Amino acid sequence: MGQCSFTGRAGKKLVRPRLAAFAAEAFASPRFFMNTPIVPRVALVGCGSYGAEHAKFLATYAGVKLHAVADLAADRAEDFAKKYGATYATADPSRIWADRDIDAVWICTQHHTHAPLAEAAAAAGKDFFLEKPLALTLADCDRIVAAVERSGVTAASGFKLRFFPAVIAAKAFLTKPTLTTAHVIDDHWLSEFWANDPVQGGGNVLSQGCHIMDTVLYLHPTPPVRIYAAGGNRHHPTRDIVDVAAITLTFADGAVANIAVGDVGVPPHASKFALQQSDGARSLSLYNRLNSLMTREDKQVTEHPAWPEDGAAVIDRAFIAAVAEGKPSPVSVHSARRTTAVVLAAIESIKTGRVVDLAAAPYAAAMALPA
Ligand SMILES: NC(=O)c1ccc[n+]([C@@H]2O[C@H](COP(=O)([O-])OP(=O)(O)OC[C@H]3O[C@@H](n4cnc5c(N)ncnc54)[C@H](O)[C@@H]3O)[C@@H](O)[C@H]2O)c1
Numbered sequence: 001m002g003q004c005s006f007t008g009r010a011g012k013k014l015v016r017p018r019l020a021a022f023a024a025e026a027f028a029s030p031r032f033f034m035n036t037p038i039v040p041r042v043a044l045v046g047c048g049s050y051g052a053e054h055a056k057f058l059a060t061y062a063g064v065k066l067h068a069v070a071d072l073a074a075d076r077a078e079d080f081a082k083k084y085g086a087t088y089a090t091a092d093p094s095r096i097w098a099d100r101d102i103d104a105v106w107i108c109t110q111h112h113t114h115a116p117l118a119e120a121a122a123a124a125g126k127d128f129f130l131e132k133p134l135a136l137t138l139a140d141c142d143r144i145v146a147a148v149e150r151s152g153v154t155a156a157s158g159f160k161l162r163f164f165p166a167v168i169a170a171k172a173f174l175t176k177p178t179l180t181t182a183h184v185i186d187d188h189w190l191s192e193f194w195a196n197d198p199v200q201g202g203g204n205v206l207s208q209g210c211h212i213m214d215t216v217l218y219l220h221p222t223p224p225v226r227i228y229a230a231g232g233n234r235h236h237p238t239r240d241i242v243d244v245a246a247i248t249l250t251f252a253d254g255a256v257a258n259i260a261v262g263d264v265g266v267p268p269h270a271s272k273f274a275l276q277q278s279d280g281a282r283s284l285s286l287y288n289r290l291n292s293l294m295t296r297e298d299k300q301v302t303e304h305p306a307w308p309e310d311g312a313a314v315i316d317r318a319f320i321a322a323v324a325e326g327k328p329s330p331v332s333v334h335s336a337r338r339t340t341a342v343v344l345a346a347i348e349s350i351k352t353g354r355v356v357d358l359a360a361a362p363y364a365a366a367m368a369l370p371a
Contacts, residue, residue, distance in 0.1 A: 039063065040064050040104055043069065044066065044070070045070045045096060045107050045109060046131075047069055048108065050312070051080070054106050057312055066084055067087050067101060068086055068089070070095070074089070074091035097123070097124035097126065098124070103127060105127070105129070106129045107121065107130045111135060114133075114136075118144045122151040129158070129315075129316070130336075133206055133336075133340040145337050154329050156315070156330055157331050159218075159331050161214065163318055164310075165307040167290055170284050176221060176279055178256075178279050179255065179277065180219065180257035181257070182258070182275035183212060183267070183270070184209060184272060185267055187266050188264070203239065203241030205243060206347065208261065209247075209259070210343050212275070216257050217338065217342065219277065220255055221253065222251045223251065228247075229347070229350045230245075232244065243262060244261070245262065247259040270287050274286060291308070292306040341358075345358060
């Protein structure tokens with residue numbers, strides 16, 4: 001949408017006929033420009049449980065029009081179209097890519113489909129929001145980054161915890177943490193759940209561990225350089241996955257983090273997501289699913305009022321604003337690749353029993369973020 005100017009960012013060729021027509025009319029008539037707000041038309045691919053969270057927001061947010069929904073299961077797509085007011089439903093995502101009226105697409109499908117769908121969106125010139133983790137393998141993450149770089153589309157990934165107000169306040173309070181402890185510990189996942197399938201999902205350490213890993217990386221100012229992890233498969237004997245992990249991460253500035261992940265039972269006090277940090281003088285605790293913050297300075301503890309959890313809306317709003325204003329992605333695919341790669345390196349460490357050097361191949365390229 002920011003690309004609706006005639007040249008676009010970085011001089012990329014524009015492939016948004018509806019927006020180009022709008023821009024042409026706007027330039028010809030300043031009155032038209034002043035009186036007609038441009039509302040991106042968007043589509044959603046993957047009408048499942050988290051697709052519903054995004055659809056709920058997209059259906060009611062004045063900043064977009066939910067134009068189309070797609071799912072390989074035609075009945076699910078039809079249900080979504082009725083429930084969330086989309087103009088049409090389809091069981092064929094290629095109809096979405098070919099629809100010149102669609103500006104941006106939300107991709108909310110199983111992890112092994114992320115790379116091909118992201119490549120198709122980018123090739124069609126659609127901005128896209130892709131759920132987390134970026135993909136199941138480093139090679140697929142690289143495919144997504146390459147597709148975005150080639151096309152110049154604006155793309156984001158679903159690491160929503162960065163946008164939680166308590167997390168943002170924590171980052172402002174401790175700019176250079178020395179020590180972090182953090183976890184995402186969920187209740188037991190069914191072994192049959194697709195996210196526990198090694199081909200479709202990769203297991204909970206990848207599926208949910210990426211959320212807390214992303215938060216830890218967001219809160220540390222320098223890149224991770226080294227990782228060691230212990231763990232394995234403790235509760236899903238029929239699945240070839242890692243379901244529990246205790247991860248130790250070292251950052252370039254010498255800071256360290258310990259991260260625990262598993263579907264072994266939510267800790268009743270700290271909650272499913274929690275994180276603590278200190279910098280030698282000050283400290284903080286994030287708890288209540290990272291919606292509450294306590295800070296400590298000069299031995300005085302301040303308990304900040306809890307923020308309400310805002311679900312998928314918190315990141316959807318940020319992505320829509322970036323698309324509409326032509327600003328950089330709020331969660332670039334490069335940073336999503338880095339987060340996903342660090343979790344994949346933790347799983348490698350568990351499987352090999354070795355420390356993984358993140359500053360060496362194959363991880364080094366994924367650790368560097370563009371300025
Ligand atoms: N950010 C979060 O907090 C959060 C929470 C839950 C899930 N998620 C993520 O959302 C994504 C979807 O998870 P879910 O739980 O909604 O899964 P789901 O199984 O409920 O829904 C996925 C849907 O995608 C459809 N689909 C699969 N391949 C497709 C294709 N090629 N084209 C069109 N449709 C296709 C399936 O038929 C299904 O209806 C995953 O990446 C998951 O990790 C994110």
